[in-house]
Amino acid sequence: MKFELQKGSRSRILAIGLLAIAAIFVVRLFYLQVIQYSHYVAQAQAEQQKQFVIPAERGMIYAKNGDEPVRLVMNQSVYTVYADPQTVTDKDEIVEALKEVAGGNLVEGFADLLDAKESRYKILGTKLSRTQAELLKEKGFSGIGFQETSQRVYPEGTLAAQLLGYVDTENEGKYGLEGYLNDELSGVDGSLVAVTDVSEVPLTIGNKNVRIPEQDGKNVVLSIDRSVQSKVEQALKDAQKRTGAKEVSAMVMDPNSGKVLAMANYPTYDPEKYYEAKDVALFNNNVVSGTYEPGSTIKTFTMATGIEKNAVRPSDTFNNTDFIKIGDWTISNATRGITGTISFQTALEWSLNTGFVTIGQRLGNGTSITPAARQTMYDYYYNKFRLGQATGIELANEASGLVIAPDDQRSSEIRYANMTFGQGMEATMIQVASGFSALVNGGTYYQPTVIDGYMEDGEFKQNESPTPVATGIVQKSTSDTLKSMMIKARQSGFPGVDKSGYRIGGKTGTSQVSSPQGGYSDDESIASYVGFGGSDAPEYVIMVQVSGKDQIFQGARDALPIFTDISNWMLEYLKIQPKG
Amino acid sequence: MSYQQTSYYTSRRRQNWSRNQNTTRFVSSVKLGPVAHTVLVALMITVLGLIYLTQATRATGYDYEAQRIQSQISELNDEKADLEIENARLTALETIKDSSVAKEMTTPSSTEFAQP
Numbered sequence: 183m184k185f186e187l188q189k190g191s192r193s194r195i196l197a198i199g200l201l202a203i204a205a206i207f208v209v210r211l212f213y214l215q216v217i218q219y220s221h222y223v224a225q226a227q228a229e230q231q232k233q234f235v236i237p238a239e240r241g242m243i244y245a246k247n248g249d250e251p252v253r254l255v256m257n258q259s260v261y262t263v264y265a266d267p268q269t270v271t272d273k274d275e276i277v278e279a280l281k282e283v284a285g286g287n288l289v290e291g292f293a294d295l296l297d298a299k300e301s302r303y304k305i306l307g308t309k310l311s312r313t314q315a316e317l318l319k320e321k322g323f324s325g326i327g328f329q330e331t332s333q334r335v336y337p338e339g340t341l342a343a344q345l346l347g348y349v350d351t352e353n354e355g356k357y358g359l360e361g362y363l364n365d366e367l368s369g370v371d372g373s374l375v376a377v378t379d380v381s382e383v384p385l386t387i388g389n390k391n392v393r394i395p396e397q398d399g400k401n402v403v404l405s406i407d408r409s410v411q412s413k414v415e416q417a418l419k420d421a422q423k424r425t426g427a428k429e430v431s432a433m434v435m436d437p438n439s440g441k442v443l444a445m446a447n448y449p450t451y452d453p454e455k456y457y458e459a460k461d462v463a464l465f466n467n468n469v470v471s472g473t474y475e476p477g478s479t480i481k482t483f484t485m486a487t488g489i490e491k492n493a494v495r496p497s498d499t500f501n502n503t504d505f506i507k508i509g510d511w512t513i514s515n516a517t518r519g520i521t522g523t524i525s526f527q528t529a530l531e532w533s534l535n536t537g538f539v540t541i542g543q544r545l546g547n548g549t550s551i552t553p554a555a556r557q558t559m560y561d562y563y564y565n566k567f568r569l570g571q572a573t574g575i576e577l578a579n580e581a582s583g584l585v586i587a588p589d590d591q592r593s594s595e596i597r598y599a600n601m602t603f604g605q606g607m608e609a610t611m612i613q614v615a616s617g618f619s620a621l622v623n624g625g626t627y628y629q630p631t632v633i634d635g636y637m638e639d640g641e642f643k644q645n646e647s648p649t650p651v652a653t654g655i656v657q658k659s660t661s662d663t664l665k666s667m668m669i670k671a672r673q674s675g676f677p678g679v680d681k682s683g684y685r686i687g688g689k690t691g692t693s694q695v696s697s698p699q700g701g702y703s704d705d706e707s708i709a710s711y712v713g714f715g716g717s718d719a720p721e722y723v724i725m726v727q728v729s730g731k732d733q734i735f736q737g738a739r740d741a742l743p744i745f746t747d748i749s750n751w752m753l754e755y756l757k758i759q760p761k762g
Numbered sequence: 763m764s765y766q767q768t769s770y771y772t773s774r775r776r777q778n779w780s781r782n783q784n785t786t787r788f789v790s791s792v793k794l795g796p797v798a799h800t801v802l803v804a805l806m807i808t809v810l811g812l813i814y815l816t817q818a819t820r821a822t823g824y825d826y827e828a829q830r831i832q833s834q835i836s837e838l839n840d841e842k843a844d845l846e847i848e849n850a851r852l853t854a855l856e857t858i859k860d861s862s863v864a865k866e867m868t869t870p871s872s873t874e875f876a877q878p
Contacts, residue, residue, distance in 0.1 A: 252850070252853070253846070253850040256843070256846065256847050256850060257843065258843060258844065258847055259840050259843070311844075312840050312841075312844065335847055337847060337850035337851045337853075337854045338850075338854045338855060338856065339854065339856055341855070341856075379822075383825065383826065383829050384825065384829070385821075385822055385825045386821055386822075386824070386825050387818060387821060387822065408855055409855070412855045754873055757875075759875040760875070
């Protein structure tokens with residue numbers, strides 16, 4: 183059989199061939215453009231579109247200077263300089279320029295890092311200022327890059343360090359206000375999804391660009407007055423030198439609003455260089471985080487409870503033998519010799535434990551602290567004065583303390599006898615100061631706060647006046663009686679220490695410290711003082727504590743002078759006029 | 763005398779005319795072939811493409827301008843922040859305490875208040 187090509191078959195074959203090729207193209211194009219459409223669109227978008235994070239600026243923190251807000255914590259752009267050793271060409275010049283421009287910010291052995299050719303990223307220096315970074319950028323070195331970050335700066339140095347806390351390298355607030363208000367201060371980062379050019383400059387072409395604006399963090403204005411804070415810190419520094427204490431703490435608050443005017447601990451640290459702190463304990467704010475057995479400062483609360491319940495009046499008397507037996511236990515006075523029939527005013531002045539255990543007994547049947555008396559004490563200590571529970575102040579790591587309830591199996595008469603003079607329970611300084619404020623302001627308990635308002639668009643928006651948490655926790659007459667007792671106690675015990683013409687009162691405390699072996703340690707005690715000052719009404723409450731492991735301190739000797747120093751200064755700073 | 767006919771007149775009577783129908787029609791003497799048509803269409807598409815490109819390029823140009831201005835704003839904000847920090851440092855209590863003016867100041871021996 184012989185095949186013959188028909189006339190015109192070549193062109194027909196060519197046509198068929200071309201048609202087939204065209205068909206292949208069409209099929210291939212159909213596959214690429216229709217079937218694989220989504221895949222290639224996604225690939226193209228991935229190539230052309232970039233997602234950028236628009237970082238939110240962390241909120242600034244302000245203190246008060248009188249009524250004016252002043253900056254306490256700010257943000258500053260700083261730069262990390264890094265190298266891609268594989269693309270570095272002129273090493274000597276780079277080393278020379280880095281030394282000249284950013285000597286103090288370079289990491290150790292930075293020059294050797296430029297030779298680490300196996301790596302693509304080596305950090306050469308951190309926290310360069312904008313000017314330093316600009317100077318280096320101008321030189322246009324190959325393989326050298328810059329990364330901008332934000333860091334906290336503290337124009338007032340270490341002022342209120344433990345109250346503020348710090349911000350770590352992950353931009354997370356730690357301790358203090360930074361820790362507590364981290365979310366509020368951080369804000370919310372925004373994002374931009376956009377088509378970019380090769381230099382990653384966002385372009386407005388395309389219809390899939392998305393911009394979610396960032397929300398900057400709130401700018402917080404503290405109730406802390408920087409002058410009061412500075413004075414308190416200086417007073418603590420002086421006291422630390424004088425007493426040799428390992429730790430000294432103090433706070434000042436307005437008893438009529440709960441606003442904290444100052445809160446400090448010494449020794450302290452520099453929040454800008456928090457990583458240089460030798461002991462993490464330095465980050466703790468002892469005023470809110472440190473629980474202790476508050477000791478004799480609690481006698482004011484016991485006295486108030488007794489007066490409220492008509493169990494005792496200041497002029498009432500009892501027989502003091504310097505000892506009192508509670509079951510198998512004997513409680514003794516630290517100060518001895520003021521024996522015989524003495525008034526409760528005298529018991530307060532000499533801080534006699536026996537007098538306050540007697541008040542506990544008179545809350546019961548007169549000879550023992552009955553379950554009913556324990557319930558009354560618990561109701562006042564825990565429910566009214568809010569000892570042994572966190573106050574809710576806007577600071578991280580607030581401790582709650584402990585007041586054993588009467589129905590708790592750990593409750594007993596001896597425990598409640600100890601509680602009448604502040605042992606057998608745990609509280610923080612902020613709890614004692616807040617309860618004490620309610621005691622001297624007429625019976626209104628305010629939640630302590632360190633926040634006075636916010637800065638919005640450069641204007642200070644002050645918070646509304648604080649609403650009391652509870653009113654009438656003691657009667658005004660009880661409050662007045664207590665104040666008179668404390669003023670009298672101070673005047674008789676420490677005459678001449680205060681400026682004349684003012685009403686200054688308070689109570690010392692010398693707390694025993696639990697021993698790890700059980701019982702109380704003979705080698706350690708904590709000194710404290712809580713008091714108020716003002717003209718007609720108390721205008722400030724100051725709480726002081728002096729402590730240290732294996733150190734013995736006394737309230738009158740070690741804590742009271744700090745109170746006096748701050749109090750006399752406060753009278754002038756607040757321009758309180760003397761009466762008479 | 764000769765003349766060239768450029769238009770044609772068609773008598774109404776020569777067709778099935780009806781009301782509102784033009785009685786004359788223009789017939790161009792320029793005849794375009796299929797190649798010319800294709801070239802014209804291609805040219806029009808090219809022109810439209812160029813117009814699109816011009817607009818797109820202009821928009822991109824605005825993007826670069828916006829980016830440049832944004833960088834300037836950012837730089838000025840950084841400078842402002844630096845100055846504010848400097849201002850805050852210069853007015854900080856520690857700085858004031860260490861100033862020569864403050865060092866010359868003394869604590870008053872007594873304070874008296876004017877009675878209102």
